[in-house]
Amino acid sequence: MKHQWQIDELEAHFTLFPPELGLLGNEAPHNQLGKAVLLKYFQHEGCFPEKAKDVPEDIVAHIAQQLDFDAEILQNYNWKVGRIKQHRKEIREWLGFRPITVADQRVLRDWLQNDVIPHEYRPAHLEQLVRRRLKQLHIEPPSAKRLQERIINSSLHRYAQQLFKTTLEQLPDATRDNLNQLIALDVSLPEEGDEAEEDTGKYLLHELKSDSGDAKVKHVKRTSQRLKLLQNIRLPENLFADIPLPYLRFYQQQVAVSSISHLQRRMKMARQKAQHFTMLAAFCWVRQREVTDQLVDLCIQIINDIRLRAKKRVERELLADFIRVNGKQQLLYRLAEAMLENPDGIIREVLYPLVGEEKLEALVEEFKTTGTYRQIVQTRVNASYTHHYRQILPPILEVLGFRSNNEQYQPLIDSLKLVAAYLEENMTFYPPDEEIPLEGVVPKQWQNWIYQQDRLGRRRIRRVRYELCVLQSLREKLRCKEIWVVGADRYRNPDEDVPADFSDNRDAYYEALNLPLGVDEFITAVKTIHKQALQELNDGLPDNPYVQISTRQDGWIHLSPLKAQEEPTNLRRLKYHIRQQWWMTSLLDMLKEVDFQVGFTDSFHSLTGQERIPRLELQKRLLLCLFGLGTNTGLTSVSMGNHGVDLNKLQYVRRRFIAKASLRQAISQVVDATLAIKQPQIWGEHATWCASDSKQFAAWNQNLMTQWHKRYHKAGVMIYWHVAKQSLCIYSQLKAPSSSEVAYMIEGVLRHCTDMQVDRNYVDTHGQSEVAFAFSHLLGFQLMPRFKDLYKQKLFLADKEDREKYPHLQAILQKAIDWELIAQQYDEMVQYATALRLGTAEAEAILRRFTRKNQQHPTYKALAELGRALKTIFLCRYLAHEEVRREVQTGLNVVENWNSANSFILYGRQGELSSNDVNAQEITMLSMHLLQACLVYVNTLMVQEVLAEPTWHDRMTEADWRGLTPLFYNHVNPYGIFELDMATRIPLAGMATAVAT
Template sequence: MTTEESDLLYKKTLHGRLGFVVLLKFFQNEGHFPEHCREIPEAVLGYLANQIGVSGDNLSQYEFTGRTGKRDQTEILSFLGIRRANKNDKSEFAKALLTAMLPSDPTFNALQDYAIHWFRNRYIEPPGSARLERLIRSTTHTFETDLFNRIAKDLNPNTKKLLDGLLNVAEDNADGSSALSNPFSSVSWLKDDTGKVGLDRILQAVEKINYLRDLSIPGELLASLPAKWLQKYYRRASTESAWELRRHPDVICYALVAVFCWQRQMEITDNLIDLLIQVVHNVGKCVENKIDKKLLEDLKLVHGKTGLLFKLAEVAVEQPEGIIKDVLYPKVSLETLKNLVKEYKSSGKAYQEEVHQVVWRSYGNHYRRMIVPLLDTLEFRSNNSKHTPVLDAVNHLKSNREYRGQYFTDIDDIPVVGVVKFKRFDTVIEQDKDGDDRINRINYEIEVLQALRERLRSKEIWVVGACRYRNPDEDLPGDFSSNSDAYYEALNLPKNPEDLIEKLKTALEKALKHTNKEIPKNPWVKIIPTGKNRIRITPQEPQAEPENLAGLKAEIFNRWPATGLLDVLKEADLRVNFTQLFQSSRQRETLDQNTIQKRLLLSLFALGTNAGLKRIAASGDEASYKELLHIRHSFLEKNTLREAIAQVANATLAVRLPQIWGEGTTSCASDSTKIGAWDQNLMTEWHVRYGGRGVMIYWHVEAQSVCIYSQLKRCSSSEVASMIEGVLRHKADIDIQKSYTDTHGQSEVGFAFCHLLGFNLMPRLKGVASQKSTCRKKAAVLVTPILIPY
């Protein structure tokens, strides 16, 4: 305490002194006054009591909300130069809240913190906790009401009429019993997304998206509104039946359904693009797998083919007039010659031609029926003129969808260069009996679809009305063109690409010289002068188990011999209070916070352990299945769940003792795990290495085994992108400088992006002997393997 602050304690009683000091210091640190002594940590209370020479027990006699407390608060505010908040202050705060905070849909705790800082910076005492809560909730309600009015006002009468028709289809009764009379053009029909990938599912999705487009939802208006609020309303409308939506006032009802239809249209568009990419992939891959299986059953490798050829040539020269079965078969048997023919057909050009023929038949008879409606529904665009030929080729396929001829004879207007790969020209462009060029229609369509698939996956071509496959320019910050210097400075990168390339060349040259100098001194690495794999790494012995590890395990088991996962989850929430992050997607919630907390923990436990809500509900009388389902639909959301995981991870990092766990780490490791999934999931794929159908969970774990990020991915998708995403998007309180991964999580492009983003990629290369470090004339590729054993 300062001298001026100590002078304020004159003529105060012992318990009055302690209460005054607690009020003063609490306000200076927190920006508001406490309402009860329970808000004061015991350590802080003991420290303040010791400073003024009184006992901490005296605080129990002090009334924080009594006359003495209010008089002391007035004296403290006068001493600090802070005035009480008036009506104008609250109005200005509400305006600031509407413009600065609410568009990002923050948590209620974040809004409270913002309020306290807002009033503190203006030397104004914030309202009490109850009044502040009412002010924040009132302002939030005003913000939502304005959003609903803006959306509903922009809907034309015809759109409202169609939305009424969408909601008036009988779906269910108030008691939840089914009363569905017509499954089409209803909310449940739009929500449904089940079934395997096939023609019926594609046609159903096309029908849905055409129906949603006919609604004429004002997309420009919705795109300008806060994205988080729209996601919240989409979740809310997705979990409510038509009967529940009709119960809302007209403004809220129209706004919710409009947001749902607009978001659902983008979601179905993304699904259609996924289906297109998957179907085009299946056109070639399924055929290759079928032929490979057949060839593996019949194939018998023939060894010593050079010697066999010499024997055949020698006999043919000596007896040119002889009969084959009498001259050649004694030297080389008929069975051996048959195996030679099979081996030839299973490799090289013969194999490719057989694959192409089967693809041709499969596409023409089956897959083309799926492709045509997809191309008619999706509108493709590109920001790069280099990909214009592919767009022209797609438009050509659309305009000739009804053509059934085998060849296109008028080839001058058909784009080929930039669409068909050079090695496939012979299969696409053929010659007729007169020597004139013509295009094989089916072969050309297959090549166009393959080119379209490659460019869709890299977003070189994007789709109008999509979300994940939208215009890549929309992924940039809105002010990037006007504020690009600040963004380049934040990344610590030069705007001139030549400067960057020169810097990379210098760094690579230095790294290569260092590697060349140090490798001969490394006892674990040997360079073999001959052979294909010239780098040999000696495996290290595994580290010995720490001496105290067994004792630590035994002590933990003695203290908590039968602790359940649900108890651990509950204890973590009592310490961290992560359930406060989950907010209802509805405008108001009648359940009290304790009930919400209990049901949230039960729902998280049911989903996290895969036990299911029904089984958890049946295990006791804490909550019914319907009650847990309400929590699941109204509160649980992916982004909020990520924030809760990050909060638990940060709390774990904060309580670590450095003398045991060491100082904070700046590295993490990442890898994936295969998990089985139903075929109805669009992301389900067959895993070529592990076998079986499923999806992959990609984990990021810091050096002391705390998972800081996880994500869902396809079995065939690149792990490089997942590795980079986890490093960038995790919210743990660690600054990752090194990312360790396996061979699948690295590539030349991955090294380049990691370098530009400011962290080092440290892969455990499986085939380290075949890796190369290259320095090109105009660009440098930072692929210097770390030659140490793992």
């Protein structure tokens, strides 16, 4: 149960009604209050609380107020023996519940095994589903321990054993042999294979674990060989067709972190034969999809890089020509004047003396090179492709299968088959009688360019130029998923991204999104708010001193900056006092203290499923690893401390226990604990908003995640943060600089897995789009951006006949919204919103379909229309109300404050992510997030302890309360303790001689 409740929530769920008051009887006040708490808790959760701390203070206070009791008397209620047993029995009977039986447990296990797993396999989520099921059946659940061990763990084990058995039965003998070859010594592998630390031989499995590298031809060849190796294992096509990829990743991770020797021992054990082959098969199944995605990414990136490099080179050459022949305007004037004065003169006698023969030759050379800019660039691209990058074509066409669900793009599929058919041929042109697809493959501006004359003077299509146009078109269609790839995950068939049972469970999916089934009701609601917002802005504009709309440049919005607020006067003194009271607190001690209070290290379990390290020792090693990773100092530096844990032990724990899912769970625990300890009288009521923004971090560049950022003018990766009020970061994601922030914004709001409920999200210009406005509304939260280009924004009409109703907005009014198109595509929009909510695919993969490169997609058009309406509503409110503008600005300032502390936490290696492994980069990012969240948790307690003193509390001003944040670090020592022993020496060979002399 969450810890913080709003007043309306308490009234809706924890109000005592007259029949319930009668159930309480005439017992002692503390027993009445205890019984009332048990009753309302059971009604809401479907089970009884096991101890007093399970019930949030807000709920106890609300129930006590209704009974006119002091909430403190609940301390007198006995939660273990006495009246509580009788109270539970009476409440069960009154609500029509009964205790769970052995038969009920058996039915539950069957239900989990047959209907729930593997679509949901996480124990915590399974527990929620079981409790919900028991509540529907009016059965009281067992204790949390029995529920976990006897029902959930048992069901997971039974399902796994059944999976092992059925998988083994489906694997042919040849496939089993191929799987065993992965862990057999292979001397043919190249030296640069990624080898596990404890295995010194060369194994195929090591090669399959390797990452793709950055966008280079050699990495395309290596990745395609890796994919070919996976395809040659010959897994049955439908081996894991009905099992979600996240479930299979659980087994893939086990193989990835296991040593070769461990896998070889399991191979020799007859009783683990089924498990052995299932784990290797799952590893290959998942890796095949990951490697396919990596190869497609490499292809897309290389094709883009060819054009970018060509543009840069052409621009440098044109600039050099322009600089070399300067003064062309003046020169042209002088030539024209001389020709007019001497129309019958000889050129050498009239013109050459004015400008000189050399300058005229330079001008001729310049204009020879200036065909259209695009043609020059395309010619340069063609040269690069012909002489180097054409090598990527054979491996890509050999191992990747391209498909399309749209007949419009079938010519592109046919063109790929044509290119593949002539790959081995040594001819310059395609045969004259070959039917070559052009429409939908070669852009119209290049349809003449691909032709050249052969030796006989015939106009024919040059193969290399046609191939280049095919690859460029393929890149665009892959990015918006109009072309998809067989065996991929992110680039798979887009029809698989949406729930397969949407039509059958349409009503339930609409209810989950809180959307009306009727499109008319949906449109009427949006349209009404749309008209009201436009009218409000129009009516208030003459009296609004901060906003002006002019006719300059087709409509221009002038907005005055916000006035600066009063500066806090006591926060610096408060931080100085905390520094004096907790002088240079160790960051490692903060991490340890939060774990003692919250227990987040309990989220980390062995990826192999086997744990032999005592939990207390494991806790110690985990804290050291998380500190080394989060500060970027590394495990080697951390191992030098006097804690008695050497480097090998830390590396073992890092490899076997620390994974992204565990880190995210630990972060959620710390965030929820921070929300629980916050005192409303100091921090105010909990907000339901968060702000999102990204920050760049330097990183090694031999991977696809690290890219050049044109705004920062350097290479790196981006970390996208979701930060709530008072610097409480609820979610973080690693992203490439070129990827859309919109997808990451939506992903964070939906996947943060904390007790916080988000109904508003503040972003900057890069985090918004018309599609983003539409999906945010469908998913139940408001998108509230700060526009960098506010001056050129436009407003859209709800109905075209309403234009004259808004005389003050005429300069920025656009066409009316096409509500008919929204009505036609309403079901499809809800279907994709449901896919985002359920996570049937990554948000970025789903949103690929709805980009400007795919403007003809009908659902994209509808989303854009709905987004324009919602964006208009927001802009009207943003311009009409100063408090809305200040709200957005304040939210985004919180993200900037969070960003400012990143360099304090991630100080090792100058803040550079020193790895080409994207998974390792993400683990470093999440570890830093966890460390910073722990800093916020401890600082929250410190601030509350100081402000509990009346002298400090009374000193605080309104500006101080407004600016108060738990994210500060002038009292924190992030480095550790430095020891100097003057009695010891470094054991060097020449030391004795130097001392003697």
